[in-house]
Amino acid sequence: MTRIYDRVALIGLGLIASSMFWAMKRNDVAGHVTGFARSAETRDTARRIGLCDTVCDSLADAVNDADLIVLAVPVGVMGQVAAEIAPHLKPGATVTDVGSVKRQVITDVSPHIPDGVHFVPGHPLAGTEHSGPESGFASLFDNRWCLIVPTEDSTPDAVDRLMRYWQALGSNVDTMEPDHHDLVLSVTSHCPHLIAYTMVGVADDLRRVTDSEVIKYSAAGFRDFTRIAASDPTMWRDVFLTNKDATLEILGRFTEELFALQRAIRQGDGDFLHDYFTRTRAIRRGIIEAGQDTDAPNFGRTR
């Protein structure tokens, strides 16, 4: 038995919250789980599929007895939800979030946390392009990192307990400072999504001059882009609006590199291209050798 919290409340019943629920049930991580979603349709779906022990029709009912409250809503509404739950929180409870951006969430949520309640932000580095209450699955967090991003006010006990909770859900855990988190995630997640959105947008524009061939004959590289570019529009709009500085910094560097490659192609500088691709191939191989890419088609193959 790996019970870490007695009562957990999930706010926003989408991909991440539903995956957390199934992972909690798999390992008996929580005693009783309540859930709340804004739309009646999502709450009905949750009741139909058995998502949460109790689906509540109000935020107050969902959180008032909870030891852990998980904000699993788009980053842009975290502050608003925190303000709504604040009067109903139990002393000693911990509020956490799973938002993809940390500095803005801390700025928006912290002022609403009452005295005697802990706030310990977090971010599971796991997801898919799917969203909504039916998209979750218990193994989503297995062997993935979850970054815990304490604020200046987070107490060591509350941090330690939340880390044990994510480990019980199957994750590896680490702590990180908020601004550093936002810069790192801009490189590893946010800008790659923006580039995928752009590439699919370019293909869509081109469709008119290629008679749909780019879609019909889409090769593996482009198909990977379309998977990423199918990710939830609300979630990703909020990510870019709330991680503006890091996104613009990394996009600036990206554009410089792209221009260098463009020049090498124009000048026929094969050595530059070969050296560049040799360097990037080594990065990919390093990730696989470190056992970090469990999705790789050859993961675990010995020959």
Ligand SMILES: NC(=O)c1ccc[n+]([C@@H]2O[C@H](COP(=O)([O-])OP(=O)(O)OC[C@H]3O[C@@H](n4cnc5c(N)ncnc54)[C@H](O)[C@@H]3O)[C@@H](O)[C@H]2O)c1
């Ligand atoms: N999808 C991913 O790959 C991924 C990975 C890690 C972290 N995250 C973060 O997790 C959070 C949730 O993402 P998700 O993928 O589960 O999204 P999702 O779209 O699947 O679910 C979000 C849920 O929040 C609800 N919601 C929206 N506004 C609300 C409000 N004001 N009050 C109450 N509920 C509201 C929606 O109805 C929906 O049920 C986001 O902050 C996102 O940045 C997502």
Ligand SMILES: O=C(O)C(=O)C[C@]1(C(=O)O)C=C[C@@H](O)C=C1
């Ligand atoms: O695997 C995917 O589809 C994801 O986009 C997951 C992903 C990522 O970029 O790795 C997306 C957003 C997060 O906040 C964390 C994880």
